[in-house]
Each structure stands twice: as structure tokens, then as C-alpha cells.
Amino acid sequence: MSRQILLTGVTGALGPNLLAELLGEDQDNRIIAVCRPQGRRATVNESLKAAVQQINPAAEFDRLQIVGGDITKFNLGLSGADVQWLGGVTQVIHAAADTRFTQTAGDGQCTNVCGTQNVIALARKLRNLQRFVHVSTTCVAGQQTGRIPETLALPPPVFVNQYEKSKWLAEQVIAKSCLPWTIARISTCIGSSNGFVNRYGAIHKMVQLIERGLVPMIPAATNATVDLISTDDAAQAISKVVKHNVTGILQICAGSRALEIGQLISTVVQSLRQHSSPWQSGQLEPPLIVDREVYQQFESAAKKSANRIYAEVMKSLESFLPVLHYPKTYQNQRVKQIVDAEFPTCSIQQSIDRVIQRGSKNNWKTIPNEEQEFVHA
């Protein structure tokens, strides 16, 4: 069946994988990607194309059109004519978001809440719309602990940061939209199974700091888990959501197969010892897993020292505290049914190893950043 898919967030951490999956999955898919207009205009956004080719070297782009737009604007900043032209869109995948844990309430409201409202408003004008897939995050569970169901989190949990809150608010907006909505909550994407990462996030920053031997300790209960999946798995699952017109809320995550913090550190260290020259000397020590009290003592001393590098390490560690202080397991029954297999399908350990191998080799650069290019519809 022919689909015309409007995709936001194509330049984000998940975007190129999603694009590669949608283009490769079905020859009838036509993709209209909305991305913020920056720099030189051309037929194809070369940097996006390069990123997609890192995932699928044989990717063809004749069924892709890139439209300059901005979700923080009414009609995404598109002209009336452009909106008319979008009339054939059958699915919307809204993956654009401000994913910084350090965002302010204003940032979160602007991009994640108002941005979602703007995409909804545009979607209401799409007369052929069959499915609106909102890409959310498992972080909306906030400080809840235990088993997290695949339902709307009501009443709102206590949130650790504005990112969590703004994404929760966005889910509420979606649920009240009267559109044929689906909410796909994604856990942390470590990278593609071949090691490619389009945009490094907090987890990668942490790995880099560990590689440099700058992380002495990580605060966590020893049985705390970190839910990671490969970006391929996330993209594949969303693509199947679109294909099978899946409704409601689903959590695209490792669930009960999430790594315990000790396993994660040992996977990272094992990989660094194989691929990173400082670690090959055998002289760097893995970070210790410590309780909150010990960490707070270290944090307090580090903060007093006013050392710039310790501040960077602390900031990076802080982004993990919610995961580690509020242990939880996400239900992921629905994604298993959709992919008709155990999920995640890719080995997390293997994906971590490849991401580290590639990152360490390329000095943690993704692909050379080229000037953004876009075309108007």
C-alpha cells in the first residue's frame, strides 16, 4: 500500500535510522522530511544523505523530499501552498524534540509541547491522514519505580528534569488530539548495530569520559538497570508501527533484558580495553558503583574544587542519576508482538562495542558536519 509519510526530527539521533528503515522497508513509501532550514539550499541534504548511507550504503533518495520547516512555528513555518501540497500525507511520524536533560522549562515548552501542538494542528489539515505516530521517551515515567506499564502516566509522576516533564506534557496533548494517534516511547538509543551514531547523547558523553579515565564512580544500586537499545531496533519498530497501523501506547525498549549497571560498565570497559589505546595499557580502572552517600561526598568535594573538568564529569553523571536512583523495568510486550520476535533484536553488548570501536577510532566524531541543505516543497 502506498504511503506518504511526513517525518520530523530527521536530523536527530534517531532520524537517519528511521529514514533508512522507511526508505528500505517498502518501495511504496514516499517520505517528506521536515528539517530546520539552515545554510545552503540544494536538492538533497548531503549531510543527511551521508548519515543515511552510513546505515544503508545502498539507500536511494528518489522517494525522499526534504522540506525546510520548524516545528516551533505555526504550520511548521510552511507556506499555504506547501500545506496544500502535503494533502496526500497518510502518516505523520513526529520525532523532533529537544532531548537535552539540561533544558529549561521554556525550552521544553517551546519545542516539545508547543512544537507537538503545531505538528498536531498541521496534521488536522491532512485529509488523508491515517496515523500520527508521536515518538516519545520512556523518561516520561519520571521518578516512578518498579514496572512501568504501556499506558498514559496519570496522575503525572514527579519529574527529575524538564525534559521528562515536557515530553509527558506532549503525550497528554497527543492523547487529547482526537487524531488517530500512537505514542511510541523509546528508551536510550546507543547507536546503530554497525556503530554509527548520528548524534551523540548523554550516554556517549559518559563513555568518552570513562575512556579518558575521568569517571571515578557512578552512583547506583548494584541491581539498577539501564535500558538501552540499538537505534536500528528503535527505527525498525517505528517503521512496523506505521506499516501495521498500530494504535495506542507502546514502549520500544529492552524491558526485562535491560543491562544491570555492572554489566553495562563491564561491557564498556571490555570494549575500551579492546579498542581504545589508553585502556589497552591496562592501567585505567573501571568506575566504581557507589551508593548515593558516597557519591554525594565526592560530588561535594568536586564541586568545591571548582575544577572545570570535574564540573563536566559531574554534569554528565547527573544526567544518569534519574535512571540509577529510580530503578524501573519498562513493559515491552507490544513491541515484541509487532516485530514478532524477542526484543531488542540486536545484541546490546555488541552494539555498545561497535559504537565504542567506531567512536574511539574517529575520536568521537560522527561524520563531517556539512552545511545543511533543504528544498522547499
Add this chain to the structure above:
Amino acid sequence: MIRENVQQVGISGVATQIGSCTVSLKQLACDGRLSSEPGILREFGFENAHLFRDASDGREMAKKAAEKAIQDAGLKPGEIDVLIWASARPESHIMNQDAFKDTDFMSSFRYCSGWLQNELELSGAEVMATAQQGCASMFAAARVACNMIVSEPHVRNVLCVGFDMLPPGSSREILYNVISDAACAIVLSTDCEKDNWLGYHQISKGFYWDPVASKEEIVAAYFPTSKRLIEQLLEQSDLTADQIDYVIPTGVNRNSWDILLELLQIPVERLYEAGPKFGHTIVADNFVYLERLRQDPKIPDGANMLLFTYGFGSSWCGIMLKH
């Protein structure tokens, strides 16, 4: 012939001398000799810096510490079989601290060890030195001393002398620690009845050889490596953390000891830090506390004591003693 039992070796004498010129943190800050705010350093457990007047004063203090340690061991100078000089700074190994600048390089061979042997009339002593161990220099000397006593039957008493001072007018802060000048001396003897040697362990990591370039990396490596070192030392000594009665610390950042003890699950009450604070004296810290502990009537015989330090270079070292 090798002596059968290392536990026959013990510390028979200890003496230390801390710089007599006391300078407040405020004064040091006014003189531009601190990098951090005095208030922050106070929170890290520092009160003052204690300085020697000059290098000559420092060496005299080393001599005085050595004399007192021999006395404490109940020995006569002639009974010392080996003298080991142990200083962290290269300049502290030679009599003329400016020797490295001299074009007449002969002056750089004016070793403190020979001078001290001559001054104290240690006529029967063989002389050597340990170097390049930073704050762990005295630990290295004690280790060499213990192994010599065990493996060379003619060696019964070894005197280890450490002395370090920073140049006059120099910065007094290293890695958030306020540095004092001090000298220390210990005598290790066979058939010793107190502070017997239970074990020694060292982890050296050349990856951190450059403290100028790797300051933050060293701080980050400090806790994981310290924890591993102490756990390995406990295992070698057939002890558990719970069986440590006293941890004899260095004078570095007090917070770091709280963290380390938490990591090892040793109650903080077991940290022995009696007496006035003296800052971080490079090689002498643990022995200042050990000297105080030996004079403390509350300490029961048979107490297990852990001495731990880190030295630039980089080496993490621990000694286990039974009181």
C-alpha cells in the same frame, strides 16, 4: 639464608619533625601561594602550612628525627646496618638545593644520605636512597628495609629518613592540598616487639606519570585504584576490612578519607587522626600519625593498622602493621 617470618620485622623507632614556621591560609592566600580559596581549603581539612626556615633547617630537622628514631628504637648509631634516604623531590636528595642549576655538576653529587651518615656517625651503615615515588617514598624505603632484613641476615636494623620541603616563596597548594614541610625517620628491626610487618602492596601506573598533564585523570583514578590496592593488601595479609582497627592516613584532603573509608566499608571512627592538623607533608604524614599513635595509651596491643598513601609517579601503596 632467608629469615622465615616477615612478621618478626617491625618498626622499632619513629620520629618526625614538622616545620616550625606556621603560616595561616589567609596569609598564604595574600602572598599568592594558594590556587583555591582559603575557605574551600579549610573545608578540605587544612588550617595552616608549617614551613622550614630553609633547606639547611630542613636537613637539621631530618637529622634530629633520625637521632630520635634511633633513640626510640633503643639503639646506638653504630647498630644501624643500613640507612635509606627517602625524599620525593629530587632537590631533597642533595645538600645544595640549587645544584641542578649549577654548571659545576659535581655539586649535584653532594648527597644527603652520605652527609647524614657522617653527621650521625652511622659507621656500620650501608647507604642508599629511594626516589621517584612522590609521597610514597618512605613507604618504598620501608619496603626495601623490610625485605633487606628478611633476605640479608646481617641486616638487623634499617634507618629510613625522609625529608621534603618546597622552595621558599613557592606555591603551597598541590591538587587542592596545602603542603607543609616535614622530616621523618623510622627504624625497622628484626625481632621487633611492636608494629610488626604484616604486608605491603603497591600498584604503579606509569600512565599517570605526568601530574602536570594528568591532574584530573589522577584524581579520577585515585579512588578506584586505592580501593583495589587496599582490598588486595587485605587479602594478602589474610585480613578483612572489618579487622582493620586503625587506618593511619596522610594529611591530604580530609573528604577523600571519608569517601575511601565508605568505599571500603571501614567505619570512619577507625581513622586515626589524633593531635593537631599539619597539612600534607609529602613523605612524613603517615609517620606523624604513627608516632602519635605509639604514644597513645588507648591503643591496644595487637591492633591491626593500615597505612596508605599515593605518590606521584604514580604509585598507590599500603603497609599493614600489627601494633
